[in-house]
Amino acid sequence: MSFLEVTEFLLEGFKISLLIFGVTLVLGAPLGLPIAFGSMSKFKPIKSIFKVFVWIVRGIPLMLQIFIIYYVPGLLFNFQLFGEVDRYFIVEYGIMDAGRILAVLIAFTINYACYFSEIYRGGIESISRGQYEAGFVLGMTKSQVFKKIILKQVIQRIVPPMSNEIITLIKDTALANCIMVCEIIKNAKELAATKAMIWPLFYTGVFYLLFVGILTIVLNKTEKKLSYFRS
Amino acid sequence: MSVLEVRDVKKSFGKTEVLKGVTFSLDEGEVLSIIGSSGSGKTTILRCINQLETADSGYIEVAGEVFFDGKNKKEDSQTKRKKQLNVGLVFQDFHLFPQYNVLDNVTLAPKLLAEEREDFKHNKKQIFAEIEEKAKVLLGKVGLSEKLGNYPCELSGGQKQRVSIARALIMEPKVLFFDEPTSALDPELTGEILKVIKSLAEEKVTMVIVTHEMSFAKAVSSKVIFMDNGVIEEAGTPEEVFDNPKSERTKAFISKFED
Ligand SMILES: Nc1ncnc2c1ncn2[C@@H]1O[C@H](COP(=O)(O)OP(=O)(O)O)[C@@H](O)[C@H]1O
Ligand SMILES: [Mg+2]
Numbered sequence: 001m002s003f004l005e006v007t008e009f010l011l012e013g014f015k016i017s018l019l020i021f022g023v024t025l026v027l028g029a030p031l032g033l034p035i036a037f038g039s040m041s042k043f044k045p046i047k048s049i050f051k052v053f054v055w056i057v058r059g060i061p062l063m064l065q066i067f068i069i070y071y072v073p074g075l076l077f078n079f080q081l082f083g084e085v086d087r088y089f090i091v092e093y094g095i096m097d098a099g100r101i102l103a104v105l106i107a108f109t110i111n112y113a114c115y116f117s118e119i120y121r122g123g124i125e126s127i128s129r130g131q132y133e134a135g136f137v138l139g140m141t142k143s144q145v146f147k148k149i150i151l152k153q154v155i156q157r158i159v160p161p162m163s164n165e166i167i168t169l170i171k172d173t174a175l176a177n178c179i180m181v182c183e184i185i186k187n188a189k190e191l192a193a194t195k196a197m198i199w200p201l202f203y204t205g206v207f208y209l210l211f212v213g214i215l216t217i218v219l220n221k222t223e224k225k226l227s228y229f230r231s
Numbered sequence: 232m233s234v235l236e237v238r239d240v241k242k243s244f245g246k247t248e249v250l251k252g253v254t255f256s257l258d259e260g261e262v263l264s265i266i267g268s269s270g271s272g273k274t275t276i277l278r279c280i281n282q283l284e285t286a287d288s289g290y291i292e293v294a295g296e297v298f299f300d301g302k303n304k305k306e307d308s309q310t311k312r313k314k315q316l317n318v319g320l321v322f323q324d325f326h327l328f329p330q331y332n333v334l335d336n337v338t339l340a341p342k343l344l345a346e347e348r349e350d351f352k353h354n355k356k357q358i359f360a361e362i363e364e365k366a367k368v369l370l371g372k373v374g375l376s377e378k379l380g381n382y383p384c385e386l387s388g389g390q391k392q393r394v395s396i397a398r399a400l401i402m403e404p405k406v407l408f409f410d411e412p413t414s415a416l417d418p419e420l421t422g423e424i425l426k427v428i429k430s431l432a433e434e435k436v437t438m439v440i441v442t443h444e445m446s447f448a449k450a451v452s453s454k455v456i457f458m459d460n461g462v463i464e465e466a467g468t469p470e471e472v473f474d475n476p477k478s479e480r481t482k483a484f485i486s487k488f489e490d
Contacts, residue, residue: 128326130322130324130326131326131328133283133322133326134322134326134327134328134395135328135340136282136283136312136315137281137283137315137318137319137320137399138319138339138340138398138399138402139312139313139315139316139340139344139402140312140340140343141308141309141312142308144343148339148343149328149339152330153329153330156330228382229329229330229382229383229384230329230382230384231329231330
C-alpha cells in the first residue's frame with residue numbers, strides 16, 4: 001500500500017472521528033445547559049438527581065459508558081437495538097457501523113453534556129450577585145438580566161475551560177474503537193493486523209495534531225474577541 | 232406630600248435582628264442622609280426598600296404605591312419589577328455591566344423597557360435615538376461626555392460611579408438611593424461624586440444617601456438619620472443632629488469624625 005492509499009484509508013476513519021466530534025459538540029453543548037440549571041435548582045430533589053447523574057457520568061470511564069449504552073438494550077430487553085440499526089443501514093443503504101456509531105454518539109453526547117454542564121455551572125456561579133441586583137434595580141426582568149447581562153460574561157469565562165474540553169474531545173473519539181467503530185485508529189490497527197504495517201498507527205497522530213492546531217487557532221481567536229471587556 | 236414612607240420595618244437574618252423597627256418618611260425634593268457605624272443596618276434598610284431583601288414586618292410605600300405591607304411576601308417578579316421602576320439604587324461598588332461601553336450601560340435598561348411600549352415596533356429607531364440623546368445629556372452632566380465609548384475596565388473608580396449614577400437617573404426614579412457611593416473610592420476621587428450628588432440636590436432630586444462624609448451630609452441634606460444597632464437613634468435636621476445631638480451615642484459617633 002502506498003503512502004497515498006494509507007492516507008486515504010486513514011482519512012476515511014478520521015471522517016468518522018470528526019463526525020463523533022461534531023455531533024457531540026453540537027448536541028452536547030446545548031444539552032449541558034439544562035443539566036447545569038438542573039444541578040443549580042433551588043428545588044432540592046431535582047438538584048440531587050442532577051448532581052448524582054453528573055457524578056456518575058463524570059465518575060466512570062467514557063469507554064465503560066460506551067459499552068453500557070451499546071449492550072444494555074440487549075441485556076435488559078433482549079433486543080440488540082444498535083445491532084439492528086447496524087443491519088438495517090447495511091441492508092438498506094450499504095452504510096457500515098451506523099448502529100455502533102449511534103451508540104457512541106449517545107454515550108459521547110451525554111458524557112460531554114455533563115462535563116460542559118459543570119463548566120457552565122462554574123461560569124454562572126462565578127458572576128457576582130451585584131450584576132443580577134444591578135439589573136433588577138433598573139427594572140429588568142429575570143430573563144433580560146440573564147440574556148443581556150449575565151450570559152456574555154459567562155461565555156467569556158467559560159471559553160478557556162471549554163477549549164480544553166473540546167481539544168480533549170477530538171482525542172477521546174479514539175475510544176469509539178472499543179466497539180469496533182471504524183474511526184482513524186481502528187483503521188490504522190486494521191492495517192497493522194492485515195498488512196503488518198505499524199507506521200500508519202503513528203501517522204494518525206499527524207491527523208489529530210493538524211486538527212487540534214486548527215481548533216487552537218479558532219478557539220484562541222474566540223478568546224481574543226471576547227477579551228475587550230474585563231469582568 | 233411624602234414620597235417615601237417607611238414604618239416600623241423589621242428584618243432578621245437567621246437569629247440576628249438587623250432592623251428592629253425603622254420608621255421615617257421623606258417629602259418630594261428632600262435629601263435624607265443616613266449615618267451610622269458599620270453593621271448598624273443602613274444597607275439592609277436600603278435593600279428592603281429596593282426589594283433586594285424582603286422585610287419581616289412593617290410598611291413601605293413609595294410614590295403612593297405600597298411596596299410592602301407585611302403580606303404578599305412572595306410576590307411575583309413582574310409586580311415587583313414594575314414597582315421597582317419607582318426607585319433607583321446606586322451601589323457602593325458600582326456594579327457596571329462590564330461588556331457594555333459607558334453609553335450602553337446607561338441605555339440598556341431604558342431600551343429594554345421601551346420594548347414594552349405599544350408604539351415600539353413602529354418607532355423603534357426614534358425611541359432608541361431619544362434614549363441615547365437622554366443618556367448623552369445625563370453623561371454630560373456627570374462629566375463623562377468624552378468617555379461614551381469606553382468600557383468600565385478603562386475607567387477610574389470615580390468615573391465608574393458617575394456612570395452608575397447616570398444609569399440610575401435615566402430611569403427617572405421617584406426616589407434615588409445611594410449606598411456609601413464614595414466608600415470604594417480613593418479619597419481624592421470622592422469629591423467628584425459628592426459634587427454630582429450636590430448638583431442633583433439642587434435640582435430637587437429626591438434622594439436617600441448612606442454616607443460617612445459628614446460635612447457633605449450636613450451641607451446637602453434636609454434630614455439626617457443616625458442609625459445604631461438596627462434602630463434610628465436620632466433623626467432631625469442637619470443642624471439638630473450634627474450640632475446639637477441629643478443622644479449620647481450620636482454625640483460619640485459624630486465626635487469620631489471631627490478632626
Ligand atoms: N444577607 C445577610 N445574611 C446575614 N447577615 C447579614 C446579611 N446582610 C447583612 N447582614 C448583617 O446585618 C448587619 C447589618 O448589615 P448592614 O445593613 O450591611 O449594615 P451597614 O450597611 O450599616 O454597615 C450586619 O451585622 C451584617 O453582618
Ligand atoms: Mg453598608
